[in-house]
Amino acid sequence: MNTRRSDGRKVPPGPDQSLVFGNFKDIDTERVHQSLHALSKKYGTIMSIRLLRRKIVVLNSADVINEAFGSEQYKDLLNDKAQGFYGTYLVYGHADVLLGPCRDLTFRIKEVMSLGLRPAMVPSALAGDCRKLLEMLGKHGSNDFDPADDLQTLFAEVTSKLISGEVKDGDVKLMWDFVDWSNRLLNPSVESLLKNFPFLRHLPVKVGVLFREVLAKRDVLLARYLDTTRETYVKGKVRGLVDTCFAIQENEIRANGESWLTDDMVRATILDTIGAGLVSTTNSVLAVILNLLHNPACQDRMRQELRAVVHPAALVTQADMNGLPYCRAVVMETLRLSCVVPIVSHYCSAGDVDLAGYTIEKGTMVWGNLWSALHDDHIWVEPWSFKPERFLDDDGKLLPKEHKFMKALIPLGVGRRICVGYDFAMTRIFAFVTTMVQHYDITPPVDTELLSNDPNLFSAGAVLQPDRFKCKLVKIQK
Numbered sequence: 001m002n003t004r005r006s007d008g009r010k011v012p013p014g015p016d017q018s019l020v021f022g023n024f025k026d027i028d029t030e031r032v033h034q035s036l037h038a039l040s041k042k043y044g045t046i047m048s049i050r051l052l053r054r055k056i057v058v059l060n061s062a063d064v065i066n067e068a069f070g071s072e073q074y075k076d077l078l079n080d081k082a083q084g085f086y087g088t089y090l091v092y093g094h095a096d097v098l099l100g101p102c103r104d105l106t107f108r109i110k111e112v113m114s115l116g117l118r119p120a121m122v123p124s125a126l127a128g129d130c131r132k133l134l135e136m137l138g139k140h141g142s143n144d145f146d147p148a149d150d151l152q153t154l155f156a157e158v159t160s161k162l163i164s165g166e167v168k169d170g171d172v173k174l175m176w177d178f179v180d181w182s183n184r185l186l187n188p189s190v191e192s193l194l195k196n197f198p199f200l201r202h203l204p205v206k207v208g209v210l211f212r213e214v215l216a217k218r219d220v221l222l223a224r225y226l227d228t229t230r231e232t233y234v235k236g237k238v239r240g241l242v243d244t245c246f247a248i249q250e251n252e253i254r255a256n257g258e259s260w261l262t263d264d265m266v267r268a269t270i271l272d273t274i275g276a277g278l279v280s281t282t283n284s285v286l287a288v289i290l291n292l293l294h295n296p297a298c299q300d301r302m303r304q305e306l307r308a309v310v311h312p313a314a315l316v317t318q319a320d321m322n323g324l325p326y327c328r329a330v331v332m333e334t335l336r337l338s339c340v341v342p343i344v345s346h347y348c349s350a351g352d353v354d355l356a357g358y359t360i361e362k363g364t365m366v367w368g369n370l371w372s373a374l375h376d377d378h379i380w381v382e383p384w385s386f387k388p389e390r391f392l393d394d395d396g397k398l399l400p401k402e403h404k405f406m407k408a409l410i411p412l413g414v415g416r417r418i419c420v421g422y423d424f425a426m427t428r429i430f431a432f433v434t435t436m437v438q439h440y441d442i443t444p445p446v447d448t449e450l451l452s453n454d455p456n457l458f459s460a461g462a463v464l465q466p467d468r469f470k471c472k473l474v475k476i477q478k
């Protein structure tokens with residue numbers, strides 16, 4: 001591909017493009033992250049591709065991603081989101097954070113989300129969730145079981161409490177139903193059809209039927225989480241995210257008598273929490289379990305550390321995290337190796353931007369290829385191996401945050417668009433995994449073969465997911 005423009009500036013290199021389809025021949029649309037990783041080996045840390053008419057610059061290293069999305073210089077230029085079909089028709093005209101444009105209002109809603117997550121961060125909420133996990137695990141005795149069943153239920157309940165402060169019968173099914181149906185929409189070929197021909201959403205064709213089904217599921221979900229929560233809302237009592245929104249709606253009124261935080265924004269915030277949080281956290285814990293099944297010595301070392309810090313009869317708390325560096329390293333290494341969110345999608349809308357010696361043209365999508373960044377063999381020794389100790393110094397402490405490994409560990413993004421659920425996700429994943437290891441030896445199944453922990457084999461989609469697998473628990477004698 002010719003990388004020099006007529007004005008002498010260089011666009012990032014990339015594979016040759018066909019006139020109509022661009023680089024579709026180079027990209028497996030079912031496993032985009034793996035195709036991009038293969039191309040990054042040839043074209044380096046910043047490269048160009050085109051899919052039909054859509055120009056895309058792909059950032060393949062943590063350094064370039066940090067600079068593009070995390071630096072002061074580019075914070076307003078490369079942190080926008082493209083106006084797309086789903087933002088417009090599913091989340092109320094980009095009223096959410098995940099797909100919302102780079103504007104003050106989006107970041108104001110993001111602050112509301114952070115505030116709304118606080119009730120879920122109190123110690124009693126975490127302790128309740130850990131107790132629930134132990135209750136679920138205790139039912140399996142010494143039988144083989146599929147941990148995805150428990151974790152899907154547990155995380156749906158956790159998310160329901162986060163949003164509304166309670167769990168009602170049917171909530172778990174409602175949430176997963178919406179997530180499963182929406183995932184079908186996220187298939188790149190469905191997305192591309194709807195984006196190019198939005199009127200299909202009204203027609204009796206496959207993608208139109210699918211879209212309307214998802215809308216129906218969305219509306220049932222929102223009736224439960226917005227309307228029902230409003231009916232029982234008591235002023236001054238904040239049970240969860242939605243109550244936080246109601247309180248803001250009451251207190252932050254504009255001159256026209258209405259709040260700046262509209263009901264559509266609250267609806268979109270609920271959808272973001274479920275859409276962005278539920279699958280990523282569930283699959284991250286499943287990935288830790290798989291890694292521990294393949295590395296029993298890591299479990300032993302975690303347990304040794306836990307015994308020294310947490311009383312055997314006590315639950316692990318957020319305050320214990322500082323004293324458990326190896327356990328934290330196990331979670332960090334899983335987030336790196338398994339990288340359940342492999343690609344993040346931004347948009348360059350304000351004008352041409354010069355980055356890393358190249359020009360990113362206005363109107364280009366900018367993809368942060370976290371998958372390549374977290375498996376970059378220029379940074380990580382043996383990037384495809386599970387080595388939690390890489391995050392510890394010689395004294396067994398976590399590396400300082402200026403260390404190159406810590407700067408390169410970006411599974412939840414960086415900069416203005418960094419995951420709003422960061423602390424919530426890290427705390428829940430950490431507490432659930434350590435609680436399991438504190439009470440049980442997690443061992444391979446007796447009746448089936450143990451699934452590989454190679455993340456290249458995970459099912460692809462917006463969030464990667466290990467196939468169903470089984471394991472067996474052996475109670476630790478205290």
Ligand code: HEM
Nearest residue numbers: 097098276277280281284341344412413417419420421425
């Ligand atoms: C292990 C679990 C999680 C992972 C790996 C993860 C990963 C990510 C990543 C990579 C981004 C994109 C950053 C970017 O666009 O540059 C993101 C954004 C986001 N995440 Fe998470 N996430 C997790 C959990 C959660 C949870 C629990 C919530 C909600 C409670 C959540 C809500 C969001 C939202 C709303 C955004 C959009 C932020 C913005 O665009 O400014 N995520 N997450």
